[in-house]
Amino acid sequence: MLSAWFHAPTIFPLFSYCLNPKRNLSCPSMAASSIRIAVVGDVHDCWNFEQDSKALEFLKPDLVLFTGDFGDENVEVVQSVANLEFAKAVILGNHDSWFTRQFSGREKDKVQLQLECLGKEHVAYQRLDFPLIKVSVVGGRPFSHGGKPLFRKKLLSARYGVKDMDESAKRIQKAALGTPEDHFLVILAHNGPTGLGSALNDICGKDWEFGSDGDHGDPDLSHAISLLKENNHVSIPLVVFGHMHKELAYGNGFRKMIVVGADNTIFLNGAIVPRVKTLGDEEKRSLDDLGALSSSEAKGTTRAFTLVEISEGRVAKIAETWVSVTEDQTTLEEEKILFEAS
Numbered sequence: 001m002l003s004a005w006f007h008a009p010t011i012f013p014l015f016s017y018c019l020n021p022k023r024n025l026s027c028p029s030m031a032a033s034s035i036r037i038a039v040v041g042d043v044h045d046c047w048n049f050e051q052d053s054k055a056l057e058f059l060k061p062d063l064v065l066f067t068g069d070f071g072d073e074n075v076e077v078v079q080s081v082a083n084l085e086f087a088k089a090v091i092l093g094n095h096d097s098w099f100t101r102q103f104s105g106r107e108k109d110k111v112q113l114q115l116e117c118l119g120k121e122h123v124a125y126q127r128l129d130f131p132l133i134k135v136s137v138v139g140g141r142p143f144s145h146g147g148k149p150l151f152r153k154k155l156l157s158a159r160y161g162v163k164d165m166d167e168s169a170k171r172i173q174k175a176a177l178g179t180p181e182d183h184f185l186v187i188l189a190h191n192g193p194t195g196l197g198s199a200l201n202d203i204c205g206k207d208w209e210f211g212s213d214g215d216h217g218d219p220d221l222s223h224a225i226s227l228l229k230e231n232n233h234v235s236i237p238l239v240v241f242g243h244m245h246k247e248l249a250y251g252n253g254f255r256k257m258i259v260v261g262a263d264n265t266i267f268l269n270g271a272i273v274p275r276v277k278t279l280g281d282e283e284k285r286s287l288d289d290l291g292a293l294s295s296s297e298a299k300g301t302t303r304a305f306t307l308v309e310i311s312e313g314r315v316a317k318i319a320e321t322w323v324s325v326t327e328d329q330t331t332l333e334e335e336k337i338l339f340e341a342s
């Protein structure tokens with residue numbers, strides 16, 4: 001369950017590393033020792049360029065990762081995300097190819113338009129290096145809807161030449177090879193790997209169907225991670241994904257959003273859905289009582305991010321973070337710590 005809400009009167013110490021308004025890649029000297037990654041989980045149309053930019057300017061990440069499912073082929077949202085002035089990497093999800101089964105030969109379909117918007121920042125089967133902060137992001141399979149079947153086979157075959165799970169695993173493995181040795185490697189996928197549990201509240205557990213194998217992870221991602229670790233001796237400190245929403249179906253509570261593997265790989269699910277809450281009347285009244293904001297100023301939203309703090313090449317802290325954005329104030333609304341290094 002979420003911890004109690006609180007209102008930070010001033011900037012929380014968490015956000016004090018670098019004072020550049022847009023931290024982006026402009027703090028290389030700091031970045032070598034401390035890096036902040038903001039994960040934006042499945043968007044599902046909950047995106048506002050102005051408000052999310054304000055929230056991110058407040059959080060000052062070095063890198064923003066998007067786990068996909070922007071909407072049902074919502075090109076406008078994807079274009080807005082592409083316009084964001086932060087270093088970023090993106091993977092498209094199953095909802096981003098909701099209607100398009102194959103690429104259109106005549107006019108550009110919405111999957112092509114989304115891919116064009118994102119360019120090289122769409123990291124499917126690719127590696128994107130961020131040398132100033134010494135981070136590399138390797139993308140998994142795009143359009144995944146989880147489980148054993150390969151979703152959107154014709155798209156995968158036409159664009160990436162991938163026809164089955166085995167080829168997909170090898171493409172992910174290949175993308176990771178050559179990662180600079182001193183870089184922190186993050187795998188970014190729409191859905192997590194198999195092997196992390198089959199209970200309905202497990203990080204990739206089916207919460208809508210009971211009785212059968214409930215592990216809804218991606219077998220190719222699991223295979224690729226094994227190949228990289230066992231054959232190529234690649235260290236994978238962080239795997240970030242979404243798709244499996246935090247709130248479980250049928251009111252069954254909440255999902256485990258983090259797993260620390262036996263070899264210290266951290267698997268992080270960022271799919272807090274919906275990621276935006278409108279500031280309710282009750283909260284507005286309490287703010288009025290405190291004299292902090294007038295009711296008109298209090299009109300705003302709280303927006304979810306998962307923050308990953310990396311220190312000296314290791315994950316130091318991960319927190320589900322809600323940022324309140326009103327007309328003239330941006331504040332930390334809530335922080336729930338998911339992981340802290342011992």
Ligand SMILES: [Zn+2]
Pocket residue numbers: 069093094095144145190242243244
């Ligand atoms: Zn999805």
